[in-house]
Amino acid sequence: QLQLQESGPGLVKPSGTLSLTCTVSGGSISSSSSYWVWVRQPPGKGLEWIGTIYYRGNTYYTPSLKSRITISVDTSKNQFSLKLTSVTPADTAVYYCARHDWVGTRNFDYWGQGTLVTVSS
């Protein structure tokens, strides 16, 4: 059973950098049928896709955040990571990592539990 777990600071200062890591267990991040995604959800609001990475390093980012995002992958650690720079309180959200099943359902079928990141001084 695939499991994903987000980790990183829960509090980031305005203008700082948000850094999160997603550790994948129960399967390989180098699976050819899997893409890996970050999704966020501001308190009381809907879901926003942030970006996607393939194990070979191909990335896709949401246009509204593209200038501030970097998503990377470390296949040796079975992890992928998110960096979001120049954060403001509007970036306060629960951040989820998930798998995008590219071959079967073509949906986000496995999710981490989510981690709340608060942007505040």
Added chain:
Amino acid sequence: DIQMTQSPSSLSASVGDRVTITCRASQAIRNDLGWYQQKPGKAPKHLIYGASSLQSGVPSRFSGSGSGTEFTLTISSLQPEDFATYFCLQHNSYPITFGQGTRLEIK
């Protein structure tokens, strides 16, 4: 970007009721649509893929239909555990976009 317009934004219903939630895409997305259920404090759970195929382990009272620009999620007989928020997601093209969500509440 493809906009996903979901309706209604909230819905009150009783156990045993049949409910339908709709998502409309701003342009045709074939059947590249999924439905998700989210309970408070939890990650979304994938229910439907390919607009109408049931994810493994999901009860058969859930069903999806549609293609192109209009899609529906139907719960045939509401159970107490179904009261949650539901989202649609289009993966036809980047950027991937979600509907705004439908909060299903107990009447």
